[in-house]
Amino acid sequence: MSETLLKVVVRKRESHTDGVIALELESLDGEMLPAFQAGAHIDLHLGEELIRQYSLCGDPADTSVYRLGILKDPNSRGGSVAAHLNLLEGTELTISMPRNHFPLMVGAKRSILIGGGIGITPMMSMAYSLMADNQPFELHYCGRSRETSGFLNDLASCSFTKHVDMHFDSEDQRLDLEAALKGADADTHLYVCGPNGFMDWVIGSAKELGVPDTNVHKEFFNVEVKTGGASFEVFAEKSGITVQVGENESIADALKAAGVKVQVSCEQGTCGTCLCDVIEGIPEHRDVYLTDEEKEDNDQITVCCSRSLSPRLVLDI
Ligand code: FES
Structure with missing residues (x-):
């Protein structure tokens, strides 16, 4: 379709x-x-x-x-x-059309939104929504300086401005994550979006501070995807086409070159557009879209960046 x-x-x-x-x-x-x-x-x-x-x-x-x-x-x-x-x-x-891979959890008793740099954008729509629903939340905006940070006027004049805390490196106001996550319990949900190093810092600290993985929701952008690897065969079952994926080629590119229609978008394993069901074989997951549990199931693969651990994959495409 x-x-x-x-x-x-x-x-x-x-x-x-x-x-x-x-x-x-x-x-x-x-x-x-x-x-x-x-x-x-x-x-x-x-x-x-x-x-x-x-x-x-x-x-x-x-x-x-x-x-x-x-x-x-x-x-x-x-x-x-x-x-x-x-x-x-x-x-x-x-x-x-709008798609949502980063939804708010319904019924959370507390939501902590942390945006680094341009990662503030999804947090703003979340803040509007939580505000409208009268839900408790805090929004932390982290950036290098006011001069390099967007949306400052919006955040200063919006309906949820009381909930916003700004943290700029240039003003020596780095976010104190331990303080921000204090009191986080099983009903607290943490949402984070920002550059890779920032994400690693927030996610790693949340783990160390005991926030359950399932309560940490993340939106990645600009992920560095590992490329290349051993060649392997892919059989596109619906199309009835077999391709050999070269060492420096993605599954999506190999399939497209053989005339199989594949939808891709981010091409870095973040959006899920290219997700495909795996019928046979073991994927080597290189995306950040699937959860760890979904990766363990090995029944889906992002064909823009992931590869194969088995010599052959059979995909439902
Ligand atoms: S195109 Fe976005 S995950 Fe593959």
Whole structure:
């Protein structure tokens, strides 16, 4: 089944810092956009085969626009640079329907939201939602400095501003995680999004402080994916096609080259777009999308980056 795509126009673009822009996208006819949940993201179609995910940071109760923030990444694989260059006010573009791999847990007694840098964006939609539902929460925003951090005005004037704590390295106000997580119990849920080192620090500290893994929810971006490995065979059962995946080739690329339709998006194991059922064989999981338990089941694989531990994989594609 083909995916439903939406045509939108950039209604507003703001430069928050040298590297961060905030965009508002609205439908071409000005009608309301499809509803989304806190933590959701959309794909932006930025060019031929250039599809990137960005979290929605606006209030889920307001679907007159989708709001998002884009950091120009110095190590960009093309997406953020293209967005900064081309997404000017009035530009029309194609996006996906909102998808949510980072939902809030219903009924949590306390939620702790921690955003590092541009990782603040999904936390903002969560904060709107928790505020509207009158749920207890704290939002910590960590950054290098005020000068390099986006959304400061939004956070200072929004409905949940009382719940926001800012932590800037330049002001010697690094987040004290032990204090932030004090009193976290089985009904407390922690949400974190930010650069890799920041994520490692928060997730590792939460573990050391006794927060159960199942209560730590994470949204990765810019993951460094290990590439390459031994060659192996893949049989795409639905398509009836066998391919040999080369040492420096992804399963997705090998299948596409043989004419098998494969949907990919992030190409770094974070979004789940390319997820495929495994019928036979043992995957070597290299993504951060599947949970540890799902990886142990070995019945799904992200074909953009994962490989095979067995000489042959049979996939339901
Ligand atoms: S394309 Fe995003 S996980 Fe594979």
